[in-house]
Amino acid sequence: MPAWLAAGRSFAFFTTETQVTSLTTLVGRWGVKNLAFWGPVTLLVIAAGCFRWLPTVRSAWAESVLTRFALIGLVWVELVYLRFPWKPLHLLPALLFMALLVGRSDRRIAYAVAGGLVLNALITLTVAAPDVPHRATTGEVDIELLRSGVLITDIECRLEDGALGEWPPIGSDEAYDRSVGIFDCQTQLWRSGPRESIGSNDAVERWSARRASTGQNDADDKTSAVPPGCPPDSRRDCVYPVRRGEGFRGGVAGRLPPCA
Numbered sequence: 001m002p003a004w005l006a007a008g009r010s011f012a013f014f015t016t017e018t019q020v021t022s023l024t025t026l027v028g029r030w031g032v033k034n035l036a037f038w039g040p041v042t043l044l045v046i047a048a049g050c051f052r053w054l055p056t057v058r059s060a061w062a063e064s065v066l067t068r069f070a071l072i073g074l075v076w077v078e079l080v081y082l083r084f085p086w087k088p089l090h091l092l093p094a095l096l097f098m099a100l101l102v103g104r105s106d107r108r109i110a111y112a113v114a115g116g117l118v119l120n121a122l123i124t125l126t127v128a129a130p131d132v133p134h135r136a137t138t139g140e141v142d143i144e145l146l147r148s149g150v151l152i153t154d155i156e157c158r159l160e161d162g163a164l165g166e167w168p169p170i171g172s173d174e175a176y177d178r179s180v181g182i183f184d185c186q187t188q189l190w191r192s193g194p195r196e197s198i199g200s201n202d203a204v205e206r207w208s209a210r211r212a213s214t215g216q217n218d219a220d221d222k223t224s225a226v227p228p229g230c231p232p233d234s235r236r237d238c239v240y241p242v243r244r245g246e247g248f249r250g251g252v253a254g255r256l257p258p259c260a
Contacts, residue, residue, distance in 0.1 A: 028139055029085035032128050034078075036150070036190035037088035037095075039120025045112040046098075049105060060104070070100035088150075088189060121151035129192040134184075142192035150189060157185035 004011070035043065060067040074097035081091055102110045126144045130136030148156060161182055168174035 022137070025137060026082060026085060028128065029136075030082045032126070032190045033085055033088045034081075034091065035127065036124065037091045039116050039124055039149070041119055042113055042116030045109065045116055049109045049113075052109070053101075053105065064104070066100060067104060070097045073097040074101070087183075087186070120149050122149040123147065123152075124149045124189070126190060126192040133191070133193075134187075144192045147188065153186065153189050157182055160185060
């Protein structure tokens with residue numbers, strides 16, 4: 001609701017500067033990051049549990065407000081994440097709705113789901129590798145077993161960042177580079193293959209590719225300008241237009257995380 005109000009009571013807040021090449025790309029990112037968040041064991045247990053839940057869904061829907069709330073919430077979160085498949089942690093609200101549903105099911109299923117989540121915190125697997133790291137338009141099946149889980153990866157990334165010393169001043173280029181480095185470390189949760197750092201030219205290339213695809217240029221669009229000292233599409237403290245020709249809209253400014 002706050003985002004809808006800030007966008008002038010419209011759905012312009014669904015607009016993102018992140019370029020999406022196709023629906024297949026969105027579905028692929030949505031799938032591998034859901035796997036990274038839930039873990040393979042949890043997803044298998046949920047899939048198996050669905051066969052036991054389906055016969056009782058209609059009656060539970062009619063009798064329980066909590067069930068209706070949890071189902072609607074879970075579907076809504078997953079649909080929004082399908083449109084914006086950025087970080088797996090953005091699925092945390094889905095975990096709450098799933099807990100409400102599992103709490104009303106057989107206790108054995110609840111224990112199995114909890115065990116799958118604990119296991120995923122320690123070890124997991126990845127199933128795909130992008131064609132171009134951090135700029136993927138497609139990918140290939142590449143299964144790697146026994147990868148570090150969510151908790152272990154987070155600890156490793158924090159230790160790696162902590163070894164660099166104190167955090168730079170907020171808003172500085174150094175702070176942005178550190179945040180990008182942390183994100184790059186976290187991509188190991190859902191991406192097979194060796195770790196590859198985000199190159200310094202990626203931002204400029206993404207900006208050029210997006211503008212080329214829309215036919216924009218600096219001469220016909222005043223919104224192409226960026227604040228001094230702010231590289232194009234760098235996601236530093238820049239203001240992005242909601243639509244071409246609309247100019248800079250208040251409330252859209254801010255730092256957004258990079259996307260793999």
